[in-house]
Amino acid sequence: MKHFVHLVKRFLSSWSRNDITADELNMVESTLSASEFNLWNQFSIADRRHSVEVAQRFALLLPEASREIRAGVLLHDIGKIQSNLSTPMRVAATVIGPRTMRFAQYHQHEEIGITMLRHAGSHADVISVLDQTCTPEVAAAFHSADNI
Secondary structure (H helix, E strand, O other): OHHHHHHHHHHHHOOOOOOOOOOHHHHHHHHHHHHHHHHHHHHHHHHHHHHHHHHHHHHHHHHOOOHHHHHHOOOOOOOOHHHOOOOOHHHHHHHOOOHHHHHHHHHHHHHHHHHHHOOOOOOOOHHHHOOOOOOOOHHHHHHHHHHH
């Protein structure tokens, strides 16, 4: 049920056209490497906002986290840019499942994101958030921050 509530909140917030603030953009840019920031900039406005909101909630839960872990939190959905799905198409992909190539890419966004980050030269700790090889404390804080 919690996952469903998360999806509904994410869906509703995705319709807002409000981008992140200049301060939030500075936080992102100071956390990510240049190649990671180039990837992050490919996010839609809704995904940029979600990325920052999750990172802010994560920082409250685990303020001592390293820059690399915080970067992994910011980039946790980076693989979604590969599928290039609109909000309604993401809903369809979630309901229908991986029946088309783009829907399959959407469902495999974690694996795709890991590959993208490896090609971008990301530190292993950045990738550890996506592949869940991070510490249990980091994983728990990340899941809590992402599923509110």
